[in-house]
Amino acid sequence: MKFSIIRNTNFPTPAQKEDYVNDRREIITYTIGFVLSIFLTVLAYLLVVLDLSISDGWVMGTILWFAVVQLFIQIYYFLHLGSGERPRFNLLIFVLTIIILVIIVGGSLWIMWDLADRMMPGPPPPDSLPPFSEMMKDM
Amino acid sequence: MKKNRQKISPETREVFEEARLQEGSKEFFGLWVYILSDSLLFASLFATYAVLSGNFFGGPTAVEVYNLPMALLSTLLLLTSSFTSGLATVALHRKNKTYTLVWLIVTVALGIVFVSLEISEFYELIHEGFAPWNSGAASGFFGLVATHGLHVTVGSIWMITSIVLLAKRGITKHMTSNLLRLSLFWHFLDIIWIFIFTIVYLIPFI
Numbered sequence A: 001m002k003f004s005i006i007r008n009t010n011f012p013t014p015a016q017k018e019d020y021v022n023d024r025r026e027i028i029t030y031t032i033g034f035v036l037s038i039f040l041t042v043l044a045y046l047l048v049v050l051d052l053s054i055s056d057g058w059v060m061g062t063i064l065w066f067a068v069v070q071l072f073i074q075i076y077y078f079l080h081l082g083s084g085e086r087p088r089f090n091l092l093i094f095v096l097t098i099i100i101l102v103i104i105v106g107g108s109l110w111i112m113w114d115l116a117d118r119m120m121p122g123p124p125p126p127d128s129l130p131p132f133s134e135m136m137k138d139m
Numbered sequence B: 001m002k003k004n005r006q007k008i009s010p011e012t013r014e015v016f017e018e019a020r021l022q023e024g025s026k027e028f029f030g031l032w033v034y035i036l037s038d039s040l041l042f043a044s045l046f047a048t049y050a051v052l053s054g055n056f057f058g059g060p061t062a063v064e065v066y067n068l069p070m071a072l073l074s075t076l077l078l079l080t081s082s083f084t085s086g087l088a089t090v091a092l093h094r095k096n097k098t099y100t101l102v103w104l105i106v107t108v109a110l111g112i113v114f115v116s117l118e119i120s121e122f123y124e125l126i127h128e129g130f131a132p133w134n135s136g137a138a139s140g141f142f143g144l145v146a147t148h149g150l151h152v153t154v155g156s157i158w159m160i161t162s163i164v165l166l167a168k169r170g171i172t173k174h175m176t177s178n179l180l181r182l183s184l185f186w187h188f189l190d191i192i193w194i195f196i197f198t199i200v201y202l203i204p205f206i
Helices: A014-049 A056-077 A088-118 A132-136 B010-021 B025-052 B068-093 B097-127 B136-169 B173-205
Strands: none
Touching: A014 A056, A014 B068, A014 B173, A056 B173, A088 B025, B025 B136, B025 B173, B068 B097, B068 B173, B097 B136, B097 B173, B136 B173
């Protein structure tokens, strides 16, 4: 039964004792990850909801970092990636994906922000565009 | 015709033994690659959301309609379900069919509650005018959050199916491989949700 993991029981063979120790360690690992994640989540929530006199930029940066930290916590404690248990190429491919991800998201935001920055108020000057009939004649 | 059997060196035999012990590792790696590709999908949805997040088109804004306490509840639900799926994995390693079933059922129950809350939230939002056909911001929101909700739904179907099969057939090598991949998928969904909670729900309220 599962609860025998938490209470001490007799182990007829050393292999059974090793199993007990390993499973206990696994449960503790998951629990640590769980508790840390809850802590970070609630902390981020409180940081936003309680109107503390911290500047907006700091709050945003902090909760974003909390999300990243929680990502690594869940990856290490829940997925066991980086603890040497999984094959090494899993970790490598994950790192490469993160790089591609940063390029996609960062690149999109950079491009769109730059475009938004180029939007000037008001209509374009009358001579800078070709005549409307010129544009329509190819349709 | 007699096959030409070569003498296999002890080192080679050891590698074969090692590979045979890691039964299901190919499938696991396959799911892992799928998850990374899915991350790219979510990355584009996030980028789209971020670009459109200010375009409310005169309709209701994020601060007006987002239900932050419910989002926190959803986050804690999914987090707990991720934890219980880990406990199911521990029970699975211990070949304990009963507790694997128990923790899997708890996990999928939490997942179903999560999806139900999300559907009711979508209904509320659309009712208040924050609908994907009304504004770009709502489009970005629904594109991202509803896609994640769809992933959770499909994962729940996968889990219910696995529970039924596990109850009928017991713990086999195939079932073990299946459940390990399922729990990896489930952890991934929780990780994505953490980012959704932070970027979509928390940031407008700063």
